[in-house]
Every structure is written in structure tokens, then in C-alpha cells.
Amino acid sequence: MSLITGLEAAAQEVGTDAAVVEGRSQWQLTWRRLRHDKVAIAALLVILVMIVLATCAPAFVAITHHPPNIAYPNTGETAAGNPVPPGTAGFWLGTDGTGRDLFIRILYGARISLFVGFVTTAIGTLAGVAVGLIAGYFGGIVDTVLARFTDAVLAFPYVVLALALAVVLGPSLTVIVGVISFFSWAAIARIVRGQTLSIKEKEYIEAARSLGAGPFRIMFLDILPNLLAPVLVLATLYIPTAVVFEATLSYLGLGIQPPTASWGDILSDAQNFYQVAWWYVVFPAAALLITTLAFNLLGDGIRDAMDPRTERVFAARRGRGQRRRQRADQPPVISSGSGVPGADLLATPEGSD
């Protein structure tokens, strides 16, 4: 959100005064609509909880006295050497294959996943916005080169390249962040370019040019604020993709290396134990699922809230009960003139959800 607040601040750089009548900004309106979207708010809460848990992972270590990479062969493993189930000997979610605290490891995995998700999305979004703006605004040969490069990146079999890079450069967090970032800017660049092409024909861009504004001032102060809505939605939807991508690479052993905890690693190890320790598979998988789902739902919610037309949907939803009652009082309206059977049924407004 710092990107947004920064730009908002830039847009109103002239400064604000409490005494001055305040106009409602796009973000205030969006938030007003988002607040009524229960699913999006729930998703936002889940994400916030996940972030708090990840940040406070060391605090949980202090409580449980189970550092993430320490194995407890005596208390954390059964006599047969299998993981102990949840709740045993202070292991809230049980232990993993080597007797480490699964809960703590999932928390530390969340740190990696969220870090990779946010950082790669931030890099990809910044790069995508920059490339898209420059290609769209300058046009001509600049556009041709950048747009074709974007197409090339989009056409690349990215899993193959990611695997190859991880093998060649050796798996590490830096390589993962680099690879995922590299593949996340192109789609954003393409959308930003398209929007820029349409916005730069607007009269207010010509007005800015007639005032003597330079290309970068126009790109960042006049065009970018109009693009933030689609970019924010895209970025929110990119985070879960990056999270899953990181998990996939780690699962394949090409991402985060043991003993550092990562959801992909945990799941990879867990497949040896799924018959004896359901918790070993279920909890990290659930963490991955819940996180990605929450980001996706939040992204959808933001997209709906950004669209001014959805105001009517919410208004209709609120007024629906009332209207139903009204409808019951009135005699059914038979649509005249249309000989199609059931046409009046089809014509019933909002017959179903």
C-alpha cells in the first residue's frame, strides 16, 4: 500500500488543509465499497493474521521452546521414528519426519512464502509499470522493441527456465526471487501499455503537454494514477501465483534448501509420511491453500470495489429483501405481446442470485 499512499501524496503535492472542503478520493470510495464485501474483508483478515503469525514466529519459538531447525528425537518422534500427532508434548500441530515442531516450521515457511510473494510482486509490478508506461507513452521503435520483448517473456516456458536457472546457479532465495520477478512483470507491462495507449490520447494529457510538462511528469503524474486500479488488482492476484511458484520450486528441491523451512520443502518431505502422519501433509498444504485463496479473493474484491458500477450491485443487494416483499403484494405482471412461453419468467428482474 505504500506505493498508493506515495502517489496519492504526490498527486496532492500542493498540500492539504483541514479547513478546505475535502473531496472523496477514489481510494476512499473503493474502501467504502470493499467494507461491504464480507468475503474480501474475511480474506484481508486471513492475510493480516498470516502476516502477524509469520512476523511473530520467534515469539512462538519463545513460547514453545522449539526452534525451527532443532529436531527432538526423544519427544518429537514415536518409538518407530514417525512424527508425533498434534498436541503431543507441546507440539501444537505435531512434528515432522525428523522430530521438529511442525507449527513452528509452518510459521517460518510462511515468512519465506510471504516474503517471496510480496518482494517478487513488488519488483515485477514496478518493472512492468515502468516498461508498460515507457512503451505505451513513447510508442514507435521503443514500443516495438519493448512490446516484442514482453511477448517473448510471456511466450517462454517459465517453469523450464526456472528449473534450468536453479540448477545452473544453484538453488537460493536470491535466484528464486530473481526468477519469479522476471516472469511476473511481462503481463503487467502488457496491460499497462494498453491502458497507456488509450489514456495518452485523452485531452488532459494534451493539456499537460501544452503546459510544458515533460514525458516523465506526464507518465507518472497524469497517466499512472489512472492505472493504479488495474495494477493493484493484478498485483494482488500475482502474490498467490508467486507463493505457489516458490512452493513448487522448493517442492522440486530447487528452491529454498533444507534445513530452512519452506512450505514446498515441508510438503516434499511429508509425502514419505502421509500414511502415518496426516497432519504432516494437511497443515502445510492448508496454509498454502488458505494463503493463496485469501489473496485471490481479496484481489477479486478489490477489482469489484474499484469498479464504480458495482455500487449498484451492492445497493441492489441491500434493497433486495424489501423489493421481494413489494413484489409479493403486487399481482404478477404478464408480459404482453411476447408470445414466447416463459418470457415473463425471464423478464423477472433478478430472479435468482
Add this chain to the structure above:
Amino acid sequence: MSALPVEGPADDDVLVRVDHLVKHFPVRSSGLIRRTVAQVQAVEDVSLSIPRGKTLGLVGETGSGKSTLARCVAGLIPVTSGRVTFNGRDITNLSRRAMRPVRREIQMIFQDPYSSLNPRRRVGSIIGDPFAIHKTATGAERKRQVQELMERVGLNPEHYNRFPAEFSGGQRQRIGVARALALRPQLIICDEPVSALDVSIQAQVLNLLTDLQQDYGLTYLFIAHDLEVVRHVSDTVAVMYLGRIGESGPKGPLYESPRHPYTAALLSAAPAADPDAAAGRQRIILRGDVPSPIDPPSGCRFHPRCPKAQPLCAEAEPQLEAKAGDPATHLTACHFPVETGENLATATAATPAAGGSELI
């Protein structure tokens, strides 16, 4: 075409002079190799000048090239050939850097009050843009100046932090006026500033523009397709048709006794506020549509639609010059200019020129 529409004032009284301005837009074929297949001749050999502190009204229908001409003068699009002189200085096709100081002197007011204001920026920021770009005022000083401007154009300075969407069309156009006025320019190019507004609002904005002209000694290049609006604000008027000036002159003589048949037709088509006056006149109905500027007619560009057209009109390009007894400032590009009192509506019936006469 050496004659300039307005020749009266001495050179140092002329703020803007346009000499033989030509603007062509290439039409490119689609596909990978984009060859230029044709040229849209948007502006063709236009010369005009605007005296300091005066208003030149530029009239013409959609596609006549008036907005293109305005953008050439403002330096927003490169000129194909010809020259634009501002304050005695050649400003044709200057680089962005060289143009920068000139931009402070030439400002524009745009047609569409909705798309000419960035919907995502607050009004204070929009009007403060000129100060920010030219670094003439910052912080509290900028804000004070912006609020002063808002007050000057009739907006509530307390609405400083509102968004354009919270204003009506007329108020939005006032925001555009304030932005254009911010740097105290010498020339303001008004590109159909009121054509998107309600008639009652039009008058308010026009009166504001007139007041500002008196207060700040502004020079206007005023573009419109509404003849009454142009009559209200202009000192001199130029009528454009298909990229060329057909007639130009002081508004009095031009409106009283139009020489070019096109001007006469336009004037006869304008709705009159006085129904008695409207009843006494006959409307000249032109045949057909405006031809394509990609392939304009030979000779006089108006000849296929002209009620007075003769074979000569298709062959020779008429020069813009003073006609029968007109003062040197009233110029017409026509081989057979309309006589004072001549009824063109009957001329139409009497001379059924080749083609399209059944449309009358």
C-alpha cells in the same frame, strides 16, 4: 497567397502570425511495413495574424482543420511546412526544451471539460500544475495563487481538494480557464471552449473570457462552429473550409455582407434569436457532404457544393484577396464572390450545376 487576412496593424502590434501553414497527416498502410499511402491535408496554406489584445474567431465545420491549426500554433504537433511567429519570434517546430519558455505565453482551453481534466487529480493540483511545471511557485505560495485563480474564474476556493467529477460542466470549464490563466499567458487558444456546454452556461463562460481579456490584455484564438458565439467574442473572423481559409475579415462586414458563398450558406443556416428576422430570410442549402481531405476537390475546394460554381472554379485555385469594394482587411478566396444583397437561394435553383442537384 501573399495577402494576409489582417494587414492593418503594424508588425509589432501583431502577437501571432501564421504564414502559409501546411499540416498533412500521413495515412499509413497497416501491417509490418507501414508505407505512407496518402496524406490527410488537414491544413493547406493558411496565413493569418492576430493583433495583440484582440480575438480572432476561427469558424468551420467538423473536419475543416481548425483544431489542427490551433495545435500547430500551440506547438503541440509538428508543422509540415510554413511558419508560426509569436511576438516576432519564429516558433515553428521548436524542440520541447526550446519551446518551454514559449509555453508560458501560449495556453490552451480545451473543448471537452470532461476529458481535459485528469479525473484522478484534485482541482488544486490541476490548476497548480503550471506553477509546478515552470517552478514559479511552491508550497503555500502556490496554494494561495491557485485559490486566487479559482476565485477569479468564479469557483469556490474551498473546493481546492475536490476532484473534477464533483463539478458541473461549466465549473469544469472554469477550472480549465484557471489552469490556462495561471502563468499569465499572452495568447490563449480556445478550442471550442463552450460547444460542450448548455447554452445558459455558454454565456457565463464567454463573459468570463471577455472579462479576463479586458483585465489581462489577453489575445484569443477562438475556435468554434457556432457563428453567434464567434460573433459575440471576436474582433476578426476567419472561415475555414477543408483546411483552407475561405473568407476572413472584421466581424461586422463579414457578418453583414459575406462574400464567400460558403460563409453566406453558414450564416443563412445559423438559427436566429429573432423569429421575425428569421422569417424574412431564405436558407441556402448546400448539396452533398464535405469531401475527404485525403483527396480534396481541384481548384476551389468548395466548388462541388457551391451554388455559384462555374467551370473556372474546378480549374483555378482562388486567391485570398479583397473583393469588389471591400476594405483591405476583408479577404475572400472566391472567383465569383457574393454581391451585397444577392440571393443565393435563388441562384441555387437557377444554376443547377452538374451532379447532385436533385438533392435540393
